[in-house]
Every structure is written in C-alpha cells, then in structure tokens.
Amino acid sequence: MTEEPELALFAEPWQVESPESCHFYHTMDIPGLGTVAGHVDLRPNAAAYLGNCDFAGRRVLEIGPASGFLTFFIEARGAREVVALEVSDRRIWDIVPRPDQDMAALQADRCNHMRLIKNGFWLAHHALGSTAKVVYGDASHIPEELGLFDIAVLGGVLLHCRDPLACLEACGRMTTEAIIITEQAMPWLEARAEQPLKWLAPSPENKVWDVWWRFTPGFFRNVLPLYGFADVRIVRHQQISLEKSYPHFTVVGRRARSQGEQAA
Ligand SMILES: C[S@@+](CC[C@H](N)C(=O)[O-])C[C@H]1O[C@@H](n2cnc3c(N)ncnc32)[C@H](O)[C@@H]1O
Structure with a gap:
C-alpha cells in the first residue's frame, strides 16, 4: 500500500553545513557548536516568557520562531509536537509602507536576512535532533490542513503584523486550550497598562x-475573550536584549471549560 505523502505544506529540513551562513536572533547553546550569541537571550527566563505554561503532551503551534530557541525549549518541555510557522521568502513581514524609502530594497534585504536566520534555525534543528515541523507562510492565513493545536504561541510577533487581530483570529480557530502572547512592555504605555491600548509605532518623524504596533497587556486581556479565551492571566518578566534587561509581559488566555469538563 502506498504511504500517504507528508503534507506538502511542511518544509523539507534544510541542510546547513556551517554557522558562517547563519544569523542567530536568539542566543542558544547548540551541541557541537557551543553558545552562539544572538540579539536576545531568553535562556535565563524562558519559562516566564512562555507564561509558565505546561507543554507536556501538547500539540503546539508557534508563530514566528526566528532562530527557534522557543521551538526547541517547548519541545524539551515535552510537547507532543511543535509546528513552527515562519514567514516565507515571497512574503516577508508586513513591512510598513514608507514612500521615502526604497521598499523593494528593504524587502530584498529583509528576505536575505531571514534566509540567514532560517539557516540558523535548521542548523540548530539538526544539531538538537529536533522533530519540530516548519511551515513557511503567514500568520493571518494559517492552513487549515494543519489541524487543531492545544496551544498557540505568539512571542514578539504581533507587533510586526499590520492586522494583529486577523492573526489572533486565525490562531484562535485552530487552538483548543490556550493562546500565549508575549510582547515588550513599553515605558510610555506602562501608566495605562490596564487599558486596552494599541499604539502605532511608525510616524512621519521616525523611519x-x-x-x-506596541500594546498594553490590557489590550490582550480584553481581546482574547472575544475569540473564546476568557480565562486570562498576565505574567510580568524581564528579558535580555543586547546585554540589557527589558520589561516584558505575557498574556495567557485559556478557553473557559464547560461545566461538564469542570466536573470531569
Ligand atoms: C521578534 S522575532 C520573535 C522570535 C520569537 N518568537 C521570540 O519570541 O523570541 C519575530 C518573528 O516573527 C516572524 N513574523 C513576523 N511577521 C510574521 C507573520 N506575518 N507571519 C509569521 N511570522 C511572522 C518573524 O519572521 C520572526 O521570526
């Protein structure tokens, strides 16, 4: 009997020979290579970054893995399966339109940079013996063929998405237990952290x-229940970027269990 082919939507693992062709977004400890330095070092506080959630036995959808530190962390915490969805070469981020800049050049630069980051992901994937699967696409259009997940993770992604609610809606449709969202807490929004605010980052004065966007935790506290994740918890933590420590928040939204489930 012919075996059913693996869904074509999963990327074939890339063969990456050398770290020279990689850029690491995350600082990571890679077997055979040692510690590679990245832009952010989530190692000291990774559990808090993920809202101290339990991943054992869960099927997890991770949006925007970059170098994959969280992918491999979640795997090591006993997830049943991790599927990471990263931007494709064809459609790199929702770049902010800037008529004063060469958009085609920006797009090409970003695509090349992401290739190096993807190389780093696959190098680490191989070295760690990871079985995580990768889909190249877009967070607002998640293929339904991926099926259902217990948990969706959106770490540092929604700030880059023109329509963050479309991404949340897409994740919410395929997630049965919890959505985890992590963002940096911006100092000028902290005094109103409880309020449901989404702040536009580009301006005529900056490039x-x-x-x-930048968000308050209150924004997600109010938004997640709209998609059925009514039990919301917020964790505050510090994370390291380029050797400095920055405040972050993680919002964990859980689907409210039905009375029958609670009694079970
Ligand atoms: C700042 S990095 C965060 C990496 C990692 N999730 C973390 O929390 O450390 C943002 C990641 O989101 C990805 N990303 C941005 N827009 C995306 C989109 N529309 N769909 C999927 N991934 C996206 C980027 O390519 C990158 O991998």
Whole structure:
C-alpha cells in the first residue's frame, strides 16, 4: 500500500553545513557548536516568557520562531509536537509602507536576512535532533490542513503584523486550550497598562518600517475573550536584549471549560 505523502505544506529540513551562513536572533547553546550569541537571550527566563505554561503532551503551534530557541525549549518541555510557522521568502513581514524609502530594497534585504536566520534555525534543528515541523507562510492565513493545536504561541510577533487581530483570529480557530502572547512592555504605555491600548509605532518623524504596533497587556486581556479565551492571566518578566534587561509581559488566555469538563 502506498504511504500517504507528508503534507506538502511542511518544509523539507534544510541542510546547513556551517554557522558562517547563519544569523542567530536568539542566543542558544547548540551541541557541537557551543553558545552562539544572538540579539536576545531568553535562556535565563524562558519559562516566564512562555507564561509558565505546561507543554507536556501538547500539540503546539508557534508563530514566528526566528532562530527557534522557543521551538526547541517547548519541545524539551515535552510537547507532543511543535509546528513552527515562519514567514516565507515571497512574503516577508508586513513591512510598513514608507514612500521615502526604497521598499523593494528593504524587502530584498529583509528576505536575505531571514534566509540567514532560517539557516540558523535548521542548523540548530539538526544539531538538537529536533522533530519540530516548519511551515513557511503567514500568520493571518494559517492552513487549515494543519489541524487543531492545544496551544498557540505568539512571542514578539504581533507587533510586526499590520492586522494583529486577523492573526489572533486565525490562531484562535485552530487552538483548543490556550493562546500565549508575549510582547515588550513599553515605558510610555506602562501608566495605562490596564487599558486596552494599541499604539502605532511608525510616524512621519521616525523611519520605523519593521514594527507596526506596541500594546498594553490590557489590550490582550480584553481581546482574547472575544475569540473564546476568557480565562486570562498576565505574567510580568524581564528579558535580555543586547546585554540589557527589558520589561516584558505575557498574556495567557485559556478557553473557559464547560461545566461538564469542570466536573470531569
Ligand atoms: C521578534 S522575532 C520573535 C522570535 C520569537 N518568537 C521570540 O519570541 O523570541 C519575530 C518573528 O516573527 C516572524 N513574523 C513576523 N511577521 C510574521 C507573520 N506575518 N507571519 C509569521 N511570522 C511572522 C518573524 O519572521 C520572526 O521570526
């Protein structure tokens, strides 16, 4: 009998020979290579970054893995399966339109940079013996063929998405237990952290093209119940970026269990 082919939507693992062709977003300890230095070092506080959630036995959808530190961390915490969805070469981020800049050049630069990051992901994937699967696509259009997940993780992704609610809606449709969202807490929003605020990052005065939004935790506290994740918890933590420590928040939204489930 012919075996059913693996869904074509999963990427074939890339063969990456050398770290020279890689860029690491995360600082990571890679067997055979040692510690590679990245832009952020989540190692000291990774559990808090993920809201101290339990991944054992769970099927997890991770949006935007970059170098994959969280992918491999979640796997090591006993997830049944991790599927990581990363941007494709064809459609790199929702770049902010900037008529004053060469958009085609920005797009090409970002694509090349992401290739190096993807190389790093696959190098680490191989070295760690990871079985995580990868889909190249877009967070607002998650293929339904991927099936259902217990947990969806969106770490540092929604700030880059023009329509963060479309991403949340897409994740919510395929997630049965919990959605985990992590963002940096911006100092100018902290005094109103409880309020449901989404702040536009680009302005005529700055040249920001890679970040659309900054959020308060209150924004997600109010938004997640709209998609059925009514039991919301917020964890505050510090994370290291380029050797400095920055405040972050993680919002964990759980689907409210039915009375029958609670009694079981
Ligand atoms: C700042 S990095 C965060 C990496 C990691 N999740 C973390 O929390 O450390 C943002 C990641 O989101 C990805 N990303 C941005 N927009 C995306 C989209 N529309 N769909 C899927 N991934 C996206 C980027 O390519 C990158 O891998």
